[in-house]
Amino acid sequence: MIDFVEPFWSGFSGIVIGIGLSAACGFRVILPFLGLSIAAMNGYVSLAPEFQWIGTWPALIAFATAATLEIGAYYIPWMDNLLDAVTTPLAVAAGTIAAASVMSDVSPFMKWSIALIAGGGMAGAVQTGTALVRGMSTVSTGGLANVVISTVELAGAVIATTLSLLAPIVAFTAAIIIAIWVIWKLLHRRAGVS
Template identity: 55%
Template sequence: MDTFLALIVGIGLSAACGFRVFVPLLGMGLASLSGLLTLSPGFEWIGSWPAVVAFTFATILEIAAYYIPWLDNFMDSATTPAAVIAGIIATASVLTDISPFLRWSIAIIAGGGTAGIIQTGTTFLRGASSLASGGITNVLVSTGELIGSALTTALAILIPIVCFFLVGALCIVIIRGLVASRRAKRGPND
């Protein structure tokens, strides 16, 4: 896989980590086992059966936790740094033919940044849902995040260029929403 394509795959997988931490790692493990994804040296463990089993259990627990009304908001706080770290790992693990310094630099900036933007957007969406409905509609947000993570993972591995443009558009929407929210809180004279 050439470096540019690997970067696009990594960014897509990082975005999926912003929705759910373990769904993309599970997808990466399964894709590696089936030969659809080549992992960087040192990251082959992601495609091992023990890792896939661990990611499967972690995915089930993460999904279940987001459907418990009070726990979902706590999970957003706890998983924000985990999503960024998972995004960094996801990107670094697919960048195969570059120096370690460049691999980690790109992974931290592009992978961690993308995962952080998506996670921040979903955190704000869940917060707005909690305020508007007292948490009743959070189950819809959780379902959307799960679908988003699974779909983004599949697209990143199978059709990375489409995933890249969708993730880019979503990041722009989230950033614009955050900027507009910040401006609204400051008021017209600030």
């Protein structure tokens, strides 16, 4: 029994952690990689062989610098909307990479299929939701509430990253709920129903 459970849990936990990190990439593109780098350097998470570089000092310094710039840029009134336009495709790519980076016990085909579909899809769904909220805020408040939205998104990225690494099942469940909510909102928005 143990011989079956260990490989299953190892592969499953990588998938669950990856999808949670992907959701965090929908809030902020770089911050989840900073958390992943810290976790990998401290032995809390195993990285796939081709992503071992994420757990190095140069990567940690680069992620910390980029995350600081990304966080600060979202507090500049006109820059936040510009970043939403740029980061939507980047979030999908980052979500795909984040998911693949922690899946070491699955075949390459399965890893990249899950990473692209579930990881990239999750990051894209969350990013689309945040872009919609920011767009509505800009229209309704002239951008005055965007600072609050940026703070909530930052908190979402920190919480999603932390939960993904420390309580992956909780993060996975929350990510699925968020994705369903975003899809529901998009479908009802297109149908003209609030």
